[in-house]
Amino acid sequence: MRTRTIAALAVFGLLPLTAACGSGGDNDSAADKPPAQAGLDCSDPRITHVEWVKRCQNEKAGTDGEKPAETAAGKALGLGESGTFTLADSESGKKTTFQVTVDETTYIDEPAEVDTTLAAKGRYLRLGLTLKNVGENTVHLLTYGEIEWENADTAAQDATTLVILDGPELDTTYKPGQAVTGKLVLDVPQRGGVLNYTEGSGFTIKLPR
Known part of the structure:
Protein backbone atom coordinates (compact mmCIF):
# COMPACT_ATOMS: atom_id res chain seq x y z
CA MET A 1 0.00 0.00 0.00
CA PRO A 34 39.94 16.62 -10.60
CA PRO A 35 40.13 19.70 -12.85
CA ALA A 36 40.90 19.21 -16.53
CA GLN A 37 44.60 19.99 -16.87
CA ALA A 38 44.18 21.66 -20.26
CA GLY A 39 41.96 24.32 -18.69
CA LEU A 40 44.31 25.28 -15.84
CA ASP A 41 46.39 28.44 -15.86
CA CYS A 42 50.15 27.95 -15.80
CA SER A 43 50.29 29.54 -12.34
CA ASP A 44 47.58 27.26 -10.91
CA PRO A 45 49.08 25.09 -8.12
CA ARG A 46 46.90 22.15 -9.25
CA ILE A 47 48.69 21.83 -12.59
CA THR A 48 50.86 18.71 -12.91
CA HIS A 49 54.58 18.82 -13.70
CA VAL A 50 54.09 17.07 -17.07
CA GLU A 51 51.31 19.49 -18.11
CA TRP A 52 53.38 22.49 -17.00
CA VAL A 53 56.38 21.38 -19.04
CA LYS A 54 54.19 20.69 -22.09
CA ARG A 55 52.31 24.00 -22.14
CA CYS A 56 53.99 26.52 -19.91
CA GLN A 57 57.75 26.07 -19.89
CA ASN A 58 58.38 27.97 -23.11
CA GLU A 59 56.07 30.78 -22.00
CA LYS A 60 58.00 31.20 -18.76
CA ALA A 61 61.40 30.80 -20.39
CA GLY A 62 63.63 33.59 -21.59
CA THR A 63 64.32 34.01 -25.29
CA ASP A 64 66.97 31.30 -25.19
CA GLY A 65 64.49 28.84 -23.72
CA GLU A 66 66.79 27.85 -20.89
CA LYS A 67 65.25 29.48 -17.83
CA PRO A 68 61.79 28.24 -16.91
CA ALA A 69 60.98 30.46 -13.94
CA GLU A 70 58.83 27.95 -12.08
CA THR A 71 57.83 24.32 -12.30
CA ALA A 72 55.20 22.45 -10.33
CA ALA A 73 57.93 21.25 -7.98
CA GLY A 74 59.70 24.65 -7.67
CA LYS A 75 62.35 26.60 -9.55
CA ALA A 76 64.54 24.99 -12.18
CA LEU A 77 67.68 23.92 -10.34
CA GLY A 78 71.14 25.13 -11.22
CA LEU A 79 74.49 23.76 -10.10
CA GLY A 80 74.64 23.49 -6.30
CA GLU A 81 70.93 24.11 -5.83
CA SER A 82 68.41 21.83 -4.11
CA GLY A 83 64.70 21.18 -4.45
CA THR A 84 62.08 18.63 -3.44
CA PHE A 85 59.70 16.33 -5.29
CA THR A 86 57.24 13.59 -4.37
CA LEU A 87 57.37 10.02 -5.63
CA ALA A 88 55.21 6.93 -5.08
CA ASP A 89 56.60 3.42 -4.78
CA SER A 90 55.63 1.33 -7.82
CA GLU A 91 54.63 -1.66 -5.68
CA SER A 92 53.21 -0.30 -2.42
CA GLY A 93 51.82 2.93 -3.88
CA LYS A 94 53.02 4.81 -0.80
CA LYS A 95 54.44 8.29 -1.40
CA THR A 96 57.43 10.05 0.04
CA THR A 97 59.27 13.32 -0.46
CA PHE A 98 62.79 13.43 -1.90
CA GLN A 99 65.33 16.22 -1.76
CA VAL A 100 67.50 16.52 -4.87
CA THR A 101 70.75 18.49 -5.09
CA VAL A 102 72.59 19.15 -8.36
CA ASP A 103 76.27 18.38 -7.75
CA GLU A 104 77.66 18.38 -11.30
CA THR A 105 76.68 19.22 -14.89
CA THR A 106 79.79 18.66 -17.02
CA TYR A 107 79.96 18.20 -20.79
CA ILE A 108 82.36 15.45 -21.89
CA ASP A 109 84.31 15.71 -25.15
CA GLU A 110 86.00 12.29 -25.26
CA PRO A 111 84.09 9.00 -24.83
CA ALA A 112 87.06 7.51 -22.97
CA GLU A 113 86.48 9.99 -20.16
CA VAL A 114 83.27 8.16 -19.30
CA ASP A 115 84.46 4.62 -20.06
CA THR A 116 82.60 4.14 -23.32
CA THR A 117 83.56 3.76 -26.98
CA LEU A 118 80.13 4.79 -28.27
CA ALA A 119 79.90 8.06 -30.17
CA ALA A 120 77.44 10.55 -28.75
CA LYS A 121 74.40 11.44 -30.84
CA GLY A 122 74.64 14.93 -29.41
CA ARG A 123 76.77 15.78 -26.38
CA TYR A 124 77.83 13.68 -23.42
CA LEU A 125 76.78 15.12 -20.09
CA ARG A 126 77.97 13.88 -16.72
CA LEU A 127 75.22 14.58 -14.22
CA GLY A 128 75.94 14.35 -10.50
CA LEU A 129 73.02 14.25 -8.07
CA THR A 130 72.42 13.72 -4.37
CA LEU A 131 69.02 12.21 -3.62
CA LYS A 132 67.68 11.95 -0.08
CA ASN A 133 64.40 10.50 1.19
CA VAL A 134 63.14 13.22 3.53
CA GLY A 135 59.64 11.74 3.76
CA GLU A 136 58.05 8.99 5.83
CA ASN A 137 57.83 5.98 3.48
CA THR A 138 60.27 3.61 1.78
CA VAL A 139 60.27 4.11 -2.01
CA HIS A 140 62.22 2.60 -4.92
CA LEU A 141 63.51 5.33 -7.24
CA LEU A 142 64.56 4.98 -10.88
CA THR A 143 66.36 7.51 -13.05
CA TYR A 144 66.92 5.17 -16.02
CA GLY A 145 64.60 6.16 -18.86
CA GLU A 146 62.94 8.87 -16.75
CA ILE A 147 65.00 11.91 -17.77
CA GLU A 148 64.18 14.08 -20.80
CA TRP A 149 65.95 17.04 -22.39
CA GLU A 150 64.34 20.01 -24.14
CA ASN A 151 64.71 23.69 -24.96
CA ALA A 152 62.51 26.42 -26.42
CA ASP A 153 62.87 25.10 -29.97
CA THR A 154 63.04 21.33 -29.48
CA ALA A 155 60.34 19.22 -27.85
CA ALA A 156 61.21 16.76 -25.10
CA GLN A 157 63.76 14.11 -26.10
CA ASP A 158 64.91 11.05 -24.17
CA ALA A 159 68.25 11.74 -22.51
CA THR A 160 69.57 8.20 -22.78
CA THR A 161 71.51 6.95 -19.79
CA LEU A 162 74.69 5.61 -21.36
CA VAL A 163 76.82 4.84 -18.34
CA ILE A 164 76.43 4.56 -14.59
CA LEU A 165 79.86 5.48 -13.29
CA ASP A 166 81.71 3.65 -10.53
CA GLY A 167 80.37 4.46 -7.10
CA PRO A 168 76.95 4.46 -5.44
CA GLU A 169 73.94 3.91 -7.70
CA LEU A 170 71.11 6.42 -7.64
CA ASP A 171 68.57 3.81 -8.78
CA THR A 172 67.79 1.97 -5.57
CA THR A 173 65.38 1.69 -2.64
CA TYR A 174 65.49 4.59 -0.19
CA LYS A 175 64.28 4.28 3.38
CA PRO A 176 63.35 7.48 5.25
CA GLY A 177 66.52 9.44 6.00
CA GLN A 178 68.71 7.57 3.50
CA ALA A 179 70.62 9.38 0.75
CA VAL A 180 72.81 8.53 -2.24
CA THR A 181 75.30 10.70 -4.12
CA GLY A 182 75.93 9.33 -7.61
CA LYS A 183 76.60 10.21 -11.24
CA LEU A 184 74.97 9.44 -14.59
CA VAL A 185 76.23 9.95 -18.13
CA LEU A 186 73.54 11.24 -20.48
CA ASP A 187 73.47 11.85 -24.22
CA VAL A 188 71.78 15.22 -24.78
CA PRO A 189 71.14 16.77 -28.21
CA GLN A 190 73.15 19.94 -27.53
CA ARG A 191 74.45 22.28 -24.87
CA GLY A 192 72.01 24.31 -22.81
CA GLY A 193 68.32 23.58 -22.39
CA VAL A 194 66.89 21.77 -19.39
CA LEU A 195 66.56 18.24 -18.04
CA ASN A 196 63.19 17.10 -16.73
CA TYR A 197 62.81 14.18 -14.33
CA THR A 198 59.36 12.91 -15.26
CA GLU A 199 58.43 10.54 -12.43
CA GLY A 200 56.23 11.67 -9.54
CA SER A 201 55.90 15.45 -9.27
CA GLY A 202 59.24 15.69 -11.07
CA PHE A 203 61.96 18.33 -11.08
CA THR A 204 63.84 20.41 -13.66
CA ILE A 205 67.57 21.10 -13.99
CA LYS A 206 68.94 24.05 -15.95
CA LEU A 207 72.02 23.10 -18.00
CA PRO A 208 74.96 25.38 -18.83
CA ARG A 209 75.69 26.37 -22.40
Whole structure:
Protein backbone atom coordinates (compact mmCIF):
# COMPACT_ATOMS: atom_id res chain seq x y z
CA MET A 1 0.00 0.00 0.00
CA ARG A 2 2.87 2.33 0.88
CA THR A 3 4.50 1.68 -2.49
CA ARG A 4 1.36 2.70 -4.32
CA THR A 5 1.07 5.92 -2.29
CA ILE A 6 4.62 6.95 -3.16
CA ALA A 7 4.05 6.18 -6.81
CA ALA A 8 0.90 8.27 -6.80
CA LEU A 9 2.62 11.24 -5.19
CA ALA A 10 5.33 11.05 -7.82
CA VAL A 11 2.72 11.21 -10.56
CA PHE A 12 1.04 14.27 -9.02
CA GLY A 13 4.06 16.51 -8.94
CA LEU A 14 6.82 15.20 -6.70
CA LEU A 15 8.75 13.52 -9.49
CA PRO A 16 10.40 16.82 -10.54
CA LEU A 17 11.57 17.29 -6.95
CA THR A 18 13.14 13.82 -7.01
CA ALA A 19 14.82 14.57 -10.32
CA ALA A 20 16.15 17.84 -8.94
CA CYS A 21 17.64 16.03 -5.96
CA GLY A 22 19.28 13.53 -8.28
CA SER A 23 20.66 16.41 -10.31
CA GLY A 24 22.23 17.88 -7.17
CA GLY A 25 24.03 14.60 -6.57
CA ASP A 26 25.42 14.71 -10.08
CA ASN A 27 26.73 18.22 -9.45
CA ASP A 28 28.39 17.08 -6.24
CA SER A 29 30.01 14.20 -8.12
CA ALA A 30 31.26 16.55 -10.82
CA ALA A 31 32.70 18.86 -8.19
CA ASP A 32 34.72 15.98 -6.79
CA LYS A 33 36.38 15.27 -10.13
CA PRO A 34 39.94 16.62 -10.60
CA PRO A 35 40.13 19.70 -12.85
CA ALA A 36 40.90 19.21 -16.53
CA GLN A 37 44.60 19.99 -16.87
CA ALA A 38 44.18 21.66 -20.26
CA GLY A 39 41.96 24.32 -18.69
CA LEU A 40 44.31 25.28 -15.84
CA ASP A 41 46.39 28.44 -15.86
CA CYS A 42 50.15 27.95 -15.80
CA SER A 43 50.29 29.54 -12.34
CA ASP A 44 47.58 27.26 -10.91
CA PRO A 45 49.08 25.09 -8.12
CA ARG A 46 46.90 22.15 -9.25
CA ILE A 47 48.69 21.83 -12.59
CA THR A 48 50.86 18.71 -12.91
CA HIS A 49 54.58 18.82 -13.70
CA VAL A 50 54.09 17.07 -17.07
CA GLU A 51 51.31 19.49 -18.11
CA TRP A 52 53.38 22.49 -17.00
CA VAL A 53 56.38 21.38 -19.04
CA LYS A 54 54.19 20.69 -22.09
CA ARG A 55 52.31 24.00 -22.14
CA CYS A 56 53.99 26.52 -19.91
CA GLN A 57 57.75 26.07 -19.89
CA ASN A 58 58.38 27.97 -23.11
CA GLU A 59 56.07 30.78 -22.00
CA LYS A 60 58.00 31.20 -18.76
CA ALA A 61 61.40 30.80 -20.39
CA GLY A 62 63.63 33.59 -21.59
CA THR A 63 64.32 34.01 -25.29
CA ASP A 64 66.97 31.30 -25.19
CA GLY A 65 64.49 28.84 -23.72
CA GLU A 66 66.79 27.85 -20.89
CA LYS A 67 65.25 29.48 -17.83
CA PRO A 68 61.79 28.24 -16.91
CA ALA A 69 60.98 30.46 -13.94
CA GLU A 70 58.83 27.95 -12.08
CA THR A 71 57.83 24.32 -12.30
CA ALA A 72 55.20 22.45 -10.33
CA ALA A 73 57.93 21.25 -7.98
CA GLY A 74 59.70 24.65 -7.67
CA LYS A 75 62.35 26.60 -9.55
CA ALA A 76 64.54 24.99 -12.18
CA LEU A 77 67.68 23.92 -10.34
CA GLY A 78 71.14 25.13 -11.22
CA LEU A 79 74.49 23.76 -10.10
CA GLY A 80 74.64 23.49 -6.30
CA GLU A 81 70.93 24.11 -5.83
CA SER A 82 68.41 21.83 -4.11
CA GLY A 83 64.70 21.18 -4.45
CA THR A 84 62.08 18.63 -3.44
CA PHE A 85 59.70 16.33 -5.29
CA THR A 86 57.24 13.59 -4.37
CA LEU A 87 57.37 10.02 -5.63
CA ALA A 88 55.21 6.93 -5.08
CA ASP A 89 56.60 3.42 -4.78
CA SER A 90 55.63 1.33 -7.82
CA GLU A 91 54.63 -1.66 -5.68
CA SER A 92 53.21 -0.30 -2.42
CA GLY A 93 51.82 2.93 -3.88
CA LYS A 94 53.02 4.81 -0.80
CA LYS A 95 54.44 8.29 -1.40
CA THR A 96 57.43 10.05 0.04
CA THR A 97 59.27 13.32 -0.46
CA PHE A 98 62.79 13.43 -1.90
CA GLN A 99 65.33 16.22 -1.76
CA VAL A 100 67.50 16.52 -4.87
CA THR A 101 70.75 18.49 -5.09
CA VAL A 102 72.59 19.15 -8.36
CA ASP A 103 76.27 18.38 -7.75
CA GLU A 104 77.66 18.38 -11.30
CA THR A 105 76.68 19.22 -14.89
CA THR A 106 79.79 18.66 -17.02
CA TYR A 107 79.96 18.20 -20.79
CA ILE A 108 82.36 15.45 -21.89
CA ASP A 109 84.31 15.71 -25.15
CA GLU A 110 86.00 12.29 -25.26
CA PRO A 111 84.09 9.00 -24.83
CA ALA A 112 87.06 7.51 -22.97
CA GLU A 113 86.48 9.99 -20.16
CA VAL A 114 83.27 8.16 -19.30
CA ASP A 115 84.46 4.62 -20.06
CA THR A 116 82.60 4.14 -23.32
CA THR A 117 83.56 3.76 -26.98
CA LEU A 118 80.13 4.79 -28.27
CA ALA A 119 79.90 8.06 -30.17
CA ALA A 120 77.44 10.55 -28.75
CA LYS A 121 74.40 11.44 -30.84
CA GLY A 122 74.64 14.93 -29.41
CA ARG A 123 76.77 15.78 -26.38
CA TYR A 124 77.83 13.68 -23.42
CA LEU A 125 76.78 15.12 -20.09
CA ARG A 126 77.97 13.88 -16.72
CA LEU A 127 75.22 14.58 -14.22
CA GLY A 128 75.94 14.35 -10.50
CA LEU A 129 73.02 14.25 -8.07
CA THR A 130 72.42 13.72 -4.37
CA LEU A 131 69.02 12.21 -3.62
CA LYS A 132 67.68 11.95 -0.08
CA ASN A 133 64.40 10.50 1.19
CA VAL A 134 63.14 13.22 3.53
CA GLY A 135 59.64 11.74 3.76
CA GLU A 136 58.05 8.99 5.83
CA ASN A 137 57.83 5.98 3.48
CA THR A 138 60.27 3.61 1.78
CA VAL A 139 60.27 4.11 -2.01
CA HIS A 140 62.22 2.60 -4.92
CA LEU A 141 63.51 5.33 -7.24
CA LEU A 142 64.56 4.98 -10.88
CA THR A 143 66.36 7.51 -13.05
CA TYR A 144 66.92 5.17 -16.02
CA GLY A 145 64.60 6.16 -18.86
CA GLU A 146 62.94 8.87 -16.75
CA ILE A 147 65.00 11.91 -17.77
CA GLU A 148 64.18 14.08 -20.80
CA TRP A 149 65.95 17.04 -22.39
CA GLU A 150 64.34 20.01 -24.14
CA ASN A 151 64.71 23.69 -24.96
CA ALA A 152 62.51 26.42 -26.42
CA ASP A 153 62.87 25.10 -29.97
CA THR A 154 63.04 21.33 -29.48
CA ALA A 155 60.34 19.22 -27.85
CA ALA A 156 61.21 16.76 -25.10
CA GLN A 157 63.76 14.11 -26.10
CA ASP A 158 64.91 11.05 -24.17
CA ALA A 159 68.25 11.74 -22.51
CA THR A 160 69.57 8.20 -22.78
CA THR A 161 71.51 6.95 -19.79
CA LEU A 162 74.69 5.61 -21.36
CA VAL A 163 76.82 4.84 -18.34
CA ILE A 164 76.43 4.56 -14.59
CA LEU A 165 79.86 5.48 -13.29
CA ASP A 166 81.71 3.65 -10.53
CA GLY A 167 80.37 4.46 -7.10
CA PRO A 168 76.95 4.46 -5.44
CA GLU A 169 73.94 3.91 -7.70
CA LEU A 170 71.11 6.42 -7.64
CA ASP A 171 68.57 3.81 -8.78
CA THR A 172 67.79 1.97 -5.57
CA THR A 173 65.38 1.69 -2.64
CA TYR A 174 65.49 4.59 -0.19
CA LYS A 175 64.28 4.28 3.38
CA PRO A 176 63.35 7.48 5.25
CA GLY A 177 66.52 9.44 6.00
CA GLN A 178 68.71 7.57 3.50
CA ALA A 179 70.62 9.38 0.75
CA VAL A 180 72.81 8.53 -2.24
CA THR A 181 75.30 10.70 -4.12
CA GLY A 182 75.93 9.33 -7.61
CA LYS A 183 76.60 10.21 -11.24
CA LEU A 184 74.97 9.44 -14.59
CA VAL A 185 76.23 9.95 -18.13
CA LEU A 186 73.54 11.24 -20.48
CA ASP A 187 73.47 11.85 -24.22
CA VAL A 188 71.78 15.22 -24.78
CA PRO A 189 71.14 16.77 -28.21
CA GLN A 190 73.15 19.94 -27.53
CA ARG A 191 74.45 22.28 -24.87
CA GLY A 192 72.01 24.31 -22.81
CA GLY A 193 68.32 23.58 -22.39
CA VAL A 194 66.89 21.77 -19.39
CA LEU A 195 66.56 18.24 -18.04
CA ASN A 196 63.19 17.10 -16.73
CA TYR A 197 62.81 14.18 -14.33
CA THR A 198 59.36 12.91 -15.26
CA GLU A 199 58.43 10.54 -12.43
CA GLY A 200 56.23 11.67 -9.54
CA SER A 201 55.90 15.45 -9.27
CA GLY A 202 59.24 15.69 -11.07
CA PHE A 203 61.96 18.33 -11.08
CA THR A 204 63.84 20.41 -13.66
CA ILE A 205 67.57 21.10 -13.99
CA LYS A 206 68.94 24.05 -15.95
CA LEU A 207 72.02 23.10 -18.00
CA PRO A 208 74.96 25.38 -18.83
CA ARG A 209 75.69 26.37 -22.40
